[in-house]
Amino acid sequence: MAIINNQFKIGQVAKLTGLSVKSIRYYHDIGLVQGKRNEAGYRLYSDADINSxxxxHQCRDLGFSLEHCQHLLSLNNNQQRQAENVRQLAIEHLAEVNQKITKLEKLKRDLEQMIGHCQGGKQSKCAILDGINKA
Amino acid sequence: MAIINNQFKIGQVAKLTGLSVKSIRYYHDIGLVQGKRNEAGYRLYSDADINSxxxxHQCRDLGFSLEHCQHLLSLNNNQQRQAENVRQLAIEHLAEVNQKITKLEKLKRDLEQMIGHCQGGKQSKCAILDGINKA
DNA sequence: CTTGACTCTCCTGTTACTGGAGAGTTTACC
DNA sequence: GGTAAACTCTCCAGTAACAGGAGAGTCAAG
Incomplete structure (x- = not known):
């Protein structure tokens, strides 16, 4: 009963994970997921590495920085973890997301207002420029 | 009847505009607002430069990239401009802002949902990690 | 045995600056 | 007049998370 432990080269890993080869190399460089090397120096990744x-990839899609990803990954791999720690990270991240949204919504309102007042066309008078200049 | 044309040194300009000295130098380097130099090589800015x-600064606060700022500034200084061009830039920028908001709101929902399901505490079971792993 | 697909390691560029070193300039004060 | 503080200058490095590309080595198929 052999334990099958696949070793994938970086191109295969890219296809399996949806990450770019460049990203995977980068994660290697910063010590995030390193895998092994074969004799030729090619990077080899196990199933566990693929999972990592x-x-x-999922954490990045949720907007976490690589530093946070690092932290979350170590919590994920640590059976002694406390859910509260993960929760705190997520809550802090959510707060940042909310801040960004708030800021962007103000931009949105300001832009919409200016655009609404600008009649466009060939004239040089422009409510948007006026708005920017008077501010 | 002398035309008063003040020439400000970079530190004064920083105070007048609220920009950092570093930013002003950077804008100089990339050719955005250059002003003059005195004999000693110090940057000197006129009232018109301050206005620029x-x-x-206002455009940046509205989230425009420096490249867009450049473009808007040249439109602002051009009496032959057509308001429509400004309007188009603003509309495109607004679209980008809206895209970012949409993306962030999805992140927000996802994070809130996971956080809502995570009970925290000292236990290792964590709905957030589960959510990330199953995705 | 060669050709094409893959992989490797550098190096540069991206955005909009910030921080800092080392050196010259100006200003204020005694 | 001298000097010390404050200001300015030009590099250079670092930031976040990679992408693009050069030049060279490796591997599999025909």
Missing amino acids: LNFI | LNFI
């Missing part, structure tokens, strides 16, 4: 890379 | 810097 998928995990990171 | 204020204009850029």
Whole structure:
């Protein structure tokens, strides 16, 4: 009963995870997921490595920085973890997301207002420029 | 009847515009607002330069990239401009802002949902990690 | 045995600056 | 007049998370 432990080269890993080869190399460089090397120096990734890379991919999609991904990954791999720690990270991240949204919505309102007042066309008078200049 | 044309040094300009000295130098380097130099090589800015810097500051606050700021500034300084061009830039920028908002709101929902399901505490079971892993 | 697909390691560029070193300039004060 | 503080200058490095590309080595198929 052999334990099958696949070793994938970076191109295969890219296809399996949806990450770019460049990203995977980058994660290697910064020590996030390193895998092994074969005799020729090619990077080799195990199933567990693939899982880690998928995990990171998901975290990135949720907007976490690589530093946070690092942290989350170590919590994910640690059976002694406390859910509260993960929760705190997520809550902090959510707060940042909310801040960004708030800021962008103000931009949105300001832009919409200016655009609404600008009649466009060939004239040089422009409510948008006026708005920017008077501010 | 002398025409008063003040020439400000970079530190004064920083105070007048609210920009950092570093930013002003950077705008100089990339050719955005250059002013003059005195004999000692110090940068000197006129009232018109200050206006341009204020204009850029406002555009930055509206989230425009420096490249867009450049473009808007040249439209602002061009009496032959057509308001439509400005309007188009603003509309495109607004579209980008809206895209970002949409993306962030999806992140917000996803994060809130996961956080809502995570009970936290000292246990290792964590709905957030589960959510990331299953995705 | 060669050709094409893959992989490797550098190096540069991206955006809009910030921080800092080392050196010259100006200003204020005694 | 001298000097010390404040200001300015030009590099250079770093930031986040990679992408693009050069030049060279490796591997599999025909």
